[in-house]
Amino acid sequence: xxxxxDLVLRPxxxxxxxxxxxxxxxxxxxxxxxxxxxLGATTxxxxxxxxxxxxxxxxxxxxxxxxxxxxxNNAGFAADAYGRITGEAAPLLLSTGPGALTSLAALQEAAxxxxxxxxxxxxxxxxxxxxxxxxxxxxxxDQAASxxxxxxxxxxxxxxxxxxxxxxxxxxxxxxxxxxxxWVEIPQxxxxxxxxxxxxxxxxAFPEELPPRPELTAVAADLLSKAARPAIIAGGGVVRSxxxxxxxxxxxxxxxxxxxxxxxxxxxxxxxxxxxxxxxEDRHTTDFLxxxxxxxxxxxxxxxxxxxxxxxxPRGRVVxxxxxxxxxxxxxxxxxxxxxxxxxxxxxxxxxxxxSERAGPEAAERVREVLAKVADRIxxxxxxxxxxxxxxxxxxxxxxxxxxxxxxxxxxxxxxxFDAKGPNHMHSAQGAGGLGYGFPAALGAAAADPTRPVxxxxxxxxxxxxxxxxxxxxxxxxxxxxxxxxDGGYGILREYMTDAFGEPTATELARPxxxxxxxxxxxxxxxxxxxxxEADLAKALATxxxxxxxxxxxxxxxxxxxLS
Numbered sequence: 001x002x003x004x005x006d007l008v009l010r011p012x013x014x015x016x017x018x019x020x021x022x023x024x025x026x027x028x029x030x031x032x033x034x035x036x037x038x039l040g041a042t043t044x045x046x047x048x049x050x051x052x053x054x055x056x057x058x059x060x061x062x063x064x065x066x067x068x069x070x071x072x073n074n075a076g077f078a079a080d081a082y083g084r085i086t087g088e089a090a091p092l093l094l095s096t097g098p099g100a101l102t103s104l105a106a107l108q109e110a111a112x113x114x115x116x117x118x119x120x121x122x123x124x125x126x127x128x129x130x131x132x133x134x135x136x137x138x139x140x141x142d143q144a145a146s147x148x149x150x151x152x153x154x155x156x157x158x159x160x161x162x163x164x165x166x167x168x169x170x171x172x173x174x175x176x177x178x179x180x181x182x183w184v185e186i187p188q189x190x191x192x193x194x195x196x197x198x199x200x201x202x203x204x205a206f207p208e209e210l211p212p213r214p215e216l217t218a219v220a221a222d223l224l225s226k227a228a229r230p231a232i233i234a235g236g237g238v239v240r241s242x243x244x245x246x247x248x249x250x251x252x253x254x255x256x257x258x259x260x261x262x263x264x265x266x267x268x269x270x271x272x273x274x275x276x277x278x279x280x281e282d283r284h285t286t287d288f289l290x291x292x293x294x295x296x297x298x299x300x301x302x303x304x305x306x307x308x309x310x311x312x313x314p315r316g317r318v319v320x321x322x323x324x325x326x327x328x329x330x331x332x333x334x335x336x337x338x339x340x341x342x343x344x345x346x347x348x349x350x351x352x353x354x355x356s357e358r359a360g361p362e363a364a365e366r367v368r369e370v371l372a373k374v375a376d377r378i379x380x381x382x383x384x385x386x387x388x389x390x391x392x393x394x395x396x397x398x399x400x401x402x403x404x405x406x407x408x409x410x411x412x413x414x415x416x417x418f419d420a421k422g423p424n425h426m427h428s429a430q431g432a433g434g435l436g437y438g439f440p441a442a443l444g445a446a447a448a449d450p451t452r453p454v455x456x457x458x459x460x461x462x463x464x465x466x467x468x469x470x471x472x473x474x475x476x477x478x479x480x481x482x483x484x485x486x487d488g489g490y491g492i493l494r495e496y497m498t499d500a501f502g503e504p505t506a507t508e509l510a511r512p513x514x515x516x517x518x519x520x521x522x523x524x525x526x527x528x529x530x531x532x533x534e535a536d537l538a539k540a541l542a543t544x545x546x547x548x549x550x551x552x553x554x555x556x557x558x559x560x561x562x563l564s
Contacts, residue, residue: 022198028191029058031163032120034200037064038164039171041091041118043447045079047072049095051122051138054191056093064091067447067476069440070468072099076106076117077437078444080181081404083116084427085448087242089174089182094121096188097138100146105434107150110181112431113263114240114324116174117181119151120167125189126158144185152180158187160195168203176207177323177340179240210323212339212347220296220319220335221351227294229316230256230355233280235306236263236431237299237323243342244268244423247298250345253354255363256296257370259285261306262430264299266420273364277371279416281308283561284373288366292316297334299341301327305415305430309562321345378417378558386413386555389530393457393483394419396537401452402427402445406438408459409491409555416558436465439482443469446478453479453541460486460511467512470521473546481540481547484514487554495557518548525550 318334405411420426429437442456515525
């Protein structure tokens with residue numbers, strides 16, 4: 001008997017000849033870039049360093065496009081966004097020790113948001129591996145240990161023959177749901193040594209799928225079909241698995257209202273009659289979800305931001321579909337289904353019974369009532385400036401353009417109040433919550449798709465993390481408009497400290513003239529106002545290449561509901 005996995009493709013005579021006579025002048029770095037190209041990569045991000053020079057030398061002999069950033073963490077953010085936009089594993093080339101460690105915060109965000117990043121770092125020479133203190137430049141006793149708690153998998157290479165298989169295994173790991181960052185490290189001497197290993201021409205780039213267990217989806221479908229008041233929470237897993245279409249179909253069949261988490265922005269149409277939008281940090285929404293007799297949670301672990309800061313206490317039955325096994329039932333007892341969101345939603349679509357026609361108008365009316373209560377709550381707080389600024393951004397940004405938001409007050413507003421206009425359009429650093437994400441991530445998105453403008457939004461504090469990347473934006477002429485909201489410091493921390501202690505400490509910042517600074521990099525800049533923001537931002541977005549729009553404004557957050 002012959003099994004499919006026993007079949008081996010026979011090489012052609014031309015392939016045999018090429019394998020027996022590989023081109024001269026190649027090194028271990030060539031095996032890295034050849035493997036990446038064979039797996040389907042077209043673009044790599046990173047920074048060169050002494051131990052990694054073998055990889056970077058090999059780039060000039062490859063067809064891969066290189067986007068070099070100025071700080072490793074920013075290169076990680078750019079790779080993160082490239083992975084989110086394309087759904088491909090984004091290669092990130094780094095050097096040993098300080099260079100590698102500087103990428104950790106970006107890799108934490110990629111892990112939290114399930115962005116596929118393939119980080120490939122150099123290591124000290126092979127004789128130094130094993131934890132001895134040999135005194136090599138950049139030496140760490142166990143470099144990989146710094147990454148094991150952050151990335152999905154770690155792959156250490158010790159010989160050139162291991163390079164293609166290690167990178168292929170890491171590639172599959174990054175793209176197996178839940179997507180995420182992975183780590184490969186290769187010693188300096190392995191990268192630099194000449195090689196006679198044949199040119200890498202193929203690889204299995206297809207990860208394993210994660211289908212749901214049929215007995216579980218049968219129970220879930222029965223619960224949802226019989227529910228009187230079903231509701232759905234859609235998280236980032238819906239976006240990552242490209243399952244928004246199936247989510248909409250299921251919601252309509254069940255007549256179940258849908259709320260999206262910050263990571264799930266755009267997973268469900270904003271203006272749909274069943275859309276509770278993204279007001280998940282609102283007590284009216286929390287009450288509505290608690291009242292559901294069956295709550296379907298898709299692609300969310302119901303963490304802090306997705307549970308109104310853990311004040312959400314469901315009273316009905318919870319069905320949770322989650323690809324990350326560690327998040328399954330981590331916050332609430334549920335019928336836990338460990339599966340890719342797209343495959344699980346498809347299984348439910350094939351199994352559920354449509355609910356009665358009577359449920360339709362009733363569900364839509366209940367949604368309108370909740371949204372009206374939310375609107376009244378916000379209107380009572382006299383936050384006109386904040387709402388007008390966010391509305392101006394939405395009007396200026398083309399509907400099909402992606403946006404990348406740093407951890408700043410306007411982004412916190414956007415999590416709840418911004419219409420993303422579609423799945424995979426709005427991204428922020430809400431996964432890990434670190435500063436500096438917006439601008440370098442937007443550069444990665446622009447590298448992924450140069451046909452549409454990309455918006456980055458930062459506060460003045462977060463912007464200072466990324467100023468160096470204005471040089472990157474100019475060097476590669478990336479089509480990113482950077483909106484910087486300048487309130488003179490860390491605005492959200494100023495609010496938190498004032499509320500908690502009566503006055504802020506360490507939140508006020510000296511900062512540059514951002515317009516003049518941008519222009520010193522050859523990037524056009526404009527100072528705007530709330531009244532002119534829409535026009536200035538629209539003009540900048542419509543002009544090819546990088547630009548900066550500076551908005552001096554002190555914005556306030558809406559009052560939280562979880563504290564009461």
